[in-house]
Amino acid sequence: MRIPRCYLDHPMATGQEIPLDERTHRHVVQVLRLRAGAPLILFNGQGGEYTATLVQAERRASRVRVEAHAPRDTQPPLPITLVQGISKGDHMDFALQKATELGVSRIQPVISQRTVGGDNEQRLAKKMTHWLGIIISASEQCGRNEIPHLLPPQPLEGWLSEYGATPDNPDLGLVLDPMAPSNLTDITVKPASVTLLIGPEGGLEEREIGQAIHVGMRQARLGPRILRTETAGMATLAVLQALWGDLGSCRHTIKEP
Incomplete structure (x- = not known):
């Protein structure tokens, strides 16, 4: 199964637990109907991406645990x-x-x-x-x-x-x-x-x-x-x-x- 990618405008560090914002929470929990334990890929526009795990998936709130950073560069060479x-x-x-x-x-x-x-x-x-x-x-x-x-x-x-x-x-x-x-x-x-x-x-x-x-x-x-x-x-x-x-x-x- 393809792992969902989500943009999260929040500082990230390995081992950190952070809440999902309203847009991402709605997509992950209400649209995709993911439950605690589901893997995610997160990025915040500051370079690379992060593997993460959904640790809370409730109706009104959800949280993820940041697992590891992958320095994958997708910056286009031609501005x-x-x-x-x-x-x-x-x-x-x-x-x-x-x-x-x-x-x-x-x-x-x-x-x-x-x-x-x-x-x-x-x-x-x-x-x-x-x-x-x-x-x-x-x-x-x-x-x-x-x-x-x-x-x-x-x-x-x-x-x-x-x-x-x-x-x-x-x-x-x-x-x-x-x-x-x-x-x-x-x-x-x-x-x-x-x-x-x-x-x-x-x-x-x-x-x-x-x-x-x-x-x-x-x-x-x-x-x-x-x-x-x-x-x-x-x-x-x-x-x-x-x-x-x-x-x-x-x-x-x-x-x-």
Whole structure:
């Protein structure tokens, strides 16, 4: 049986007994219906993971005993920041989930001209809590031991001004545009890091793409088809990781028939 992985925002040390937070308790005891004695794998984003045993599993509270630390490094070798135009409902959830699985380091939600409902601060605060839950769950599922840093939403124009204000930035800034003159795979020099800008439903306006180019970002297209916002990020991240990240190592492990 597969051992459940759980993120727990708590310092951990071998032999320590710690309580599970409400989210993890609900998942372990109420959803999975685990009982005392069940094994778990815990991580707190501070490096590696821990084997643990559930020692208390009651209706309203549960505790685990930390057994041993395994210094398994899952940090992606290519730092990628996804700047995602806020999209509606499941589209945004899907984009964040797959970005986490594909190894992004940071996620910056932005409000562009075609973002719907981006001016409601209370709604955005609730969305941040929801999005963080999506990211944590994806990290638990895919085996990451660190959580991508979710930054507070901000207007695209403000984010672009901050990006352009950094002199001699070695970062490769990419704005995905189906009308771009060159393909993503035309880039031949491996970057130190990548920042990827993806528009919401309906894409970025031409003026916004122009602003991105003005601050040093590079237009790139991904094949001959126009992709939905949640597909565009996933596909581009997969290509970036295959070219310069940890997906590229797959080719060394595939045996010829």
